[in-house]
Structure formats: structure tokens, C-alpha cells
Amino acid sequence: MKYVIVGASAAGAQAAEDLRKLDPEADIQIITEESGPPYSRCMISRLADGRLRESELYFKTAHFAEDRRLRYVSGVRVERINAASRNVVCSNGETVAYDELLLATGSRPWIPDIPGRELDGVISFHSLKDAKAIAARAETARTAAVIGAGFAGLEAAYALARRGIQTTVVERCGQILPNQLDAQGAAIIQRDLERMGVRIVLNQSVAGILGPGRATGVALADKPHVQADLVVVATGTEPNKELAQQAGFETGRGIRVSDRLQTSAPHVYAAGDAIEIDDATTGRRMPSATWFNAVLQGKFAAFNMAGRARVYSGAIGIQNAVQFHRVPAISFGQVLVPNESRENVEVLSQTEGDAVYKKLVLKNGRIVGLVFVGDIQKSGFYGALIRHQVDVSRYRHKLLDRDFSYAVFAGGPQFGQRSPYRNLAGLAS
Amino acid sequence: MRKLAVNAKDCTGCKRCEQACIAAHSRSGSAARAALEQPEAKTRIFIEYEAGPVPVVCRHCVEPLCVSACMAGCMQKDPATGVVTNQGHEQQCVGCWMCIMACPYGVISPSAEADPAAGAKFAVAIKCDLCPDRDTPACVEACPMNVLSVVDVPDPSAIA
Numbered sequence: 001m002k003y004v005i006v007g008a009s010a011a012g013a014q015a016a017e018d019l020r021k022l023d024p025e026a027d028i029q030i031i032t033e034e035s036g037p038p039y040s041r042c043m044i045s046r047l048a049d050g051r052l053r054e055s056e057l058y059f060k061t062a063h064f065a066e067d068r069r070l071r072y073v074s075g076v077r078v079e080r081i082n083a084a085s086r087n088v089v090c091s092n093g094e095t096v097a098y099d100e101l102l103l104a105t106g107s108r109p110w111i112p113d114i115p116g117r118e119l120d121g122v123i124s125f126h127s128l129k130d131a132k133a134i135a136a137r138a139e140t141a142r143t144a145a146v147i148g149a150g151f152a153g154l155e156a157a158y159a160l161a162r163r164g165i166q167t168t169v170v171e172r173c174g175q176i177l178p179n180q181l182d183a184q185g186a187a188i189i190q191r192d193l194e195r196m197g198v199r200i201v202l203n204q205s206v207a208g209i210l211g212p213g214r215a216t217g218v219a220l221a222d223k224p225h226v227q228a229d230l231v232v233v234a235t236g237t238e239p240n241k242e243l244a245q246q247a248g249f250e251t252g253r254g255i256r257v258s259d260r261l262q263t264s265a266p267h268v269y270a271a272g273d274a275i276e277i278d279d280a281t282t283g284r285r286m287p288s289a290t291w292f293n294a295v296l297q298g299k300f301a302a303f304n305m306a307g308r309a310r311v312y313s314g315a316i317g318i319q320n321a322v323q324f325h326r327v328p329a330i331s332f333g334q335v336l337v338p339n340e341s342r343e344n345v346e347v348l349s350q351t352e353g354d355a356v357y358k359k360l361v362l363k364n365g366r367i368v369g370l371v372f373v374g375d376i377q378k379s380g381f382y383g384a385l386i387r388h389q390v391d392v393s394r395y396r397h398k399l400l401d402r403d404f405s406y407a408v409f410a411g412g413p414q415f416g417q418r419s420p421y422r423n424l425a426g427l428a429s
Numbered sequence: 430m431r432k433l434a435v436n437a438k439d440c441t442g443c444k445r446c447e448q449a450c451i452a453a454h455s456r457s458g459s460a461a462r463a464a465l466e467q468p469e470a471k472t473r474i475f476i477e478y479e480a481g482p483v484p485v486v487c488r489h490c491v492e493p494l495c496v497s498a499c500m501a502g503c504m505q506k507d508p509a510t511g512v513v514t515n516q517g518h519e520q521q522c523v524g525c526w527m528c529i530m531a532c533p534y535g536v537i538s539p540s541a542e543a544d545p546a547a548g549a550k551f552a553v554a555i556k557c558d559l560c561p562d563r564d565t566p567a568c569v570e571a572c573p574m575n576v577l578s579v580v581d582v583p584d585p586s587a588i589a
Binding site: 010014040042043046051052056058059060061062291292295296299319320321322323328330332376377378379380381382383384387403405406407408410 | 527535
């Protein structure tokens with residue numbers, strides 16, 4: 001059996017590892033555009049701030065390919081898929097045949113059309129290469145601007161601040177982490193970053209990056225310019241779906257897949273940031289875009305590719321854990337409630353001083369979202385209740401109490417085993 | 430593969446398991462003195478309550494979600510012993526808390542802070558490691574009611 005995997009990040013590497021376990025004899029080939037062993041994209045900020053070396057980012061170890069007996073082709077782009085003849089054409093001119101193909105092509109930074117984006121010293125924050133570029137610039141830079149207060153932008157800002165660089169984050173929305181947290185949770189994280197010395201400017205769009213030749217600052221719509229020797233653009237990502245699209249497979253914002261992670265073409269699967277999912281908590285279709293989802297999808301795709309059917313459904317797009325400076329935070333599922341009455345949604349929340357904030361979003365007796373800031377203990381237990389769509393009506397009065405725990409379900413189902421998204425809706429009713 | 434079995438109906442909630450866990454994972458070896466250590470040793474087994482006390486502790490899952498969630502690759506399930514831990518591997522825990530978000534039992538905690546004395550740059554996730562340096566896990570030894578025991582379970586790869 002010949003398996004070909006395009007991409008060596010979370011989904012691609014996981015699929016390779018599971019395919020090897022499932023089929024000790026298989027010929028498994030990974031083709032990746034990047035160089036070196038698989039590295040953790042989520043950890044590049046710790047390289048940028050100098051706390052980790054490149055080899056410490058290798059989440060499958062430096063000798064992953066040899067250990068798992070993979071053919072590992074790096075620095076090569078897959079240019080085209082010939083689904084009818086079951087092969088892919090690579091940038092080095094080679095044609096590689098497959099029996100089963102996995103597209104784990106990931107995502108790329110999405111950069112808006114800001115004047116000056118082409119200037120020297122304007123860097124995105126998505127890859128090891130970006131992190132190295134920022135680390136190199138940071139040697140001499142005294143000031144930096146970060147455009148976008150999502151995870152990537154704030155990770156970059158924190159790394160720059162740790163290096164003693166005077167850093168300003170500019171965000172269009174009225175809060176940081178607008179897609180991941182609600183305003184109250186975001187305010188706590190914002191204070192935490194400000195205590196670290198990061199300056200944050202909200203409700204402000206960027207008019208342009210100032211030159212000439214190399215970046216010297218950022219012009220704002222209606223505030224004084226921000227001086228910056230280095231400009232990080234972190235305005236979001238988009239799925240790398242083109243390979244699938246050009247081959248005529250079904251795509252939307254990302255590659256469309258079935259509940260077996262199969263694309264619309266036979267023998268071709270897709271996993272990770274390149275695909276879109278139907279979010280079980282909001283009902284909306286969205287790019288997958290989290291490490292955890294990518295790994296699970298890589299695993300489930302591997303099983304399906306090896307002929308061991310495993311259904312992947314009920315995925316949740318927002319599953320985030322973060323700690324920039326001192327305050328940890330977790331968000332999960334539907335954290336924003338645009339219109340409470342219309343959606344029949346109930347919100348429970350709790351605060352302890354100005355450092356701890358917990359919120360649960362309930363719909364039809366089930367938890368569909370959570371925000372825990374400052375105290376993240378047991379957040380995974382609540383996450384399991386969300387994933388498994390457990391009816392928590394009987395516990396409504398004590399859902400945020402300190403002693404609400406897995407104990408109430410002890411002896412019951414094994415939440416964590418095998419089917420993280422299995423619907424356990426009948427469990428506690 | 431070893432696993433902690435919990436027979437909750439005999440649990441009296443004495444919390445000796447928690448004290449023994451703290452002591453076993455402290456530098457001083459004493460639960461009382463552990464409270465003064467930096468970072469403070471924390472329990473990895475939790476006496477929770479429903480109708481009565483219930484010890485809640487890592488199940489060392491067959492397909493652990495904490496392992497899938499770990500962006501550093503340090504959280505691993507040992508193929509021989511079945512123990513799930515983020516310690517003792519080539520990859521290091523950087524305190525991203527993805528495992529805490531993923532653990533359905535809610536039994537992984539953040540350490541208080543990075544331990545510079547141990548040369549640590551990051552706070553780390555702490556969880557049950559089944560006491561690798563002891564014949565019997567400290568909590569099992571400490572339980573006067575035999576609520577906790579170590580059992581051998583079949584290799585999950587055989588039933589996959």
C-alpha cells in the first residue's frame with residue numbers, strides 16, 4: 001500500500017504516525033514544502049523570544065522520519081493532483097503515485113491590501129521562517145507594531161515585549177481576541193499583556209505601513225502614527241485549498257470533507273487547517289484552524305485511509321488554550337452570543353475579583369460554549385460535556401460550583417476514549 | 430499495562446491519597462513542607478463529591494485526548510506501560526494548557542510557575558504519572574479503605 005501525505009504539520013505528521021501503526025509494511029511518503037522535521041507552529045513565538053531553539057520545536061522529535069520509516073521529502077511543493085491516474089506532480093518534476101492520498105496542506109497568512117505591505121521589515125507570523133526573521137530583526141529593533149490582536153498577533157507581541165522591544169498592537173475590533181473570547185474575558189488578558197509592557201490600541205484600522213524602503217511605522221486611521229522598526233501583520237489565515245480546488249474537488253472556504261475526512265474524490269482525504277468543518281456548537285461552517293482538531297483529523301483520516309472506518313463528526317472550531325504572561329485562559333465552542341433571545345441561549349457567569357472570570361453558554365439544557373480566564377482547572381471536563389452534548393439540566397444550579405466535577409458521572413461513560421465527539425446526549429437526562 | 434482502578438463506594442473522603450500524592454511529588458517528601466516549596470507541589474488525584482466522596486484521577490486513556498492536544502509533543506502514552514505523562518521525553522512541556530482544555534476528566538493542572546531552580550523556563554502541566562519511581566503509587570499505598578488499586582489491563586493496541 002502506498003500512502004502519500006502532503007504537508008508535515010499537525011495533521012500530516014499525526015496521520016503518518018497512525019498509518020505506520022496501522023500498517024507496518026506500508027510505503028508512507030510525506031511531501032512538505034518546508035524544510036526540516038515537523039515543527040510545532042504553535043510554538044514559534046517561543047523561538048522568536050529566544051526561549052526555545054529550533055530543535056526544541058520538533059514535536060515528533062528530530063528523527064521522526066527514520067523512527068517511523070517514512071519517506072520524508074522536504075522543500076518540495078506538490079503542484080497538481082491527477083485524481084484519475086492517482087498521482088501527484090511535484091515542483092522537482094517528479095510524479096508520485098498513491099493508493100490513498102492525504103491533503104494536509106494547512107493554511108497561510110491572509111494579509112489585507114494595506115499600503116506598504118511589501119516594505120522590508122514587514123513580516124507575517126505563521127512559520128518557523130517568520131519566527132526566525134522576527135528574532136533576527138529583534139536584535140536591532142527598538143520598536144515594533146503588530147497588526148491584529150488574534151492569537152498569532154498577541155503571541156508575536158508578547159515575544160517582542162519579552163525581548164525588551166517597545167511593542168504596540170493595533171486591532172480593528174473593540175477587544176483583543178475577537179474571535180476567541182468575549183469582551184469581559186478579553187479585558188483581563190489585555191491587562192495581563194499591558195502589565196508586560198505591550199501597548200494595545202483598539203477600534204483602530206491601519207491606514208498604511210510607513211516607509212520608505214523599509215518599515216518605520218504604522219499610520220492609523222485617526223490616531224498618531226505608531227513608530228516601528230518592525231511590523232508584524234497577523235490579520236488571520238486562510239486554508240490552502242487550491243490544490244484540491246484545481247483538481248476539481250469540492251471546496252468552500254476550505255476543502256470540503258465527509259465524516260470520514262474524505263474529499264469529494266475517491267482515495268483522497270484531507271485534514272487540518274486546509275479543511276472546513278461544520279461547528280457543532282454554532283451550526284456554522286468554518287475553517288478548522290486549531291492544532292487539536294488537526295491532530296484528531298489526521299488520526300481519523302489515517303484510520304479511514306487504512307480501511308478502518310472511523311466517523312469524525314460533531315467537531316468544534318473554537319478550542320483554545322492560552323497564557324501570554326501570567327493569566328491562563330481557555331475558550332471552547334460558542335463563546336459569543338449575538339442575540340440571546342432569538343437563539344434561546346442562557347449565559348451563566350462568575351467572577352472572582354478582577355482576575356478570574358468564568359462563563360458558560362447553555363442552549364436547550366446543554367453547554368455549548370465556555371470561557372475560563374484566570375482559573376482553568378477542570379475546563380476540559382466542561383469541554384467534554386460540550387463535545388458529547390450532555391444534558392446538564394439537573395445540575396443547572398451548580399454548574400459553576402467548585403465541586404461540580406466528573407464525579408457526578410463517575411462509573412458512567414468513558415468520556416475520553418476513542419470517540420471524542422460521540423454524542424452522549426442521553427447521558428444525564 | 431498498568432492502570433489505577435477506583436472503587437469509589439468505599440471512599441470515606443479522608444484525602445490521604447491527596448496528601449500522599451503531594452508528598453510523593455514534592456522535593457521534601459512531606460505534604461506539610463511541600464506547601465512551602467516553590468513551586469508548590471500540587472495533588473494529582475482529587476477527592477470530589479457527588480452523593481459521597483469520589484476520587485477522580487487520570488484514566489491513562491487508551492487514546493488520550495491530552496496527547497492529541499499537546500502542541501509540544503511532550504504528552505505521550507508509553508507504549509509499554511500505558512502511562513500518560515508529559516515528563517521524561519525529548520520534547521518539553523511549555524505550559525500551553527492544551528491538555529487541560531482537552532482532558533475530559535479535568536485532572537490536569539497548571540503548575541504555579543516555572544521552576545527556575547530546576548532550570549525550567551516554563552510553567553508546566555502536572556498530572557498523575559503513576560509514580561514511576563515507586564513499586565506502588567503513593568495514593569494506593571496511602572488509602573486505608575482499598576479504594577484505589579493498580580490493575581493490569583490488556584494492551585489497548587490488541588483491542589484497537
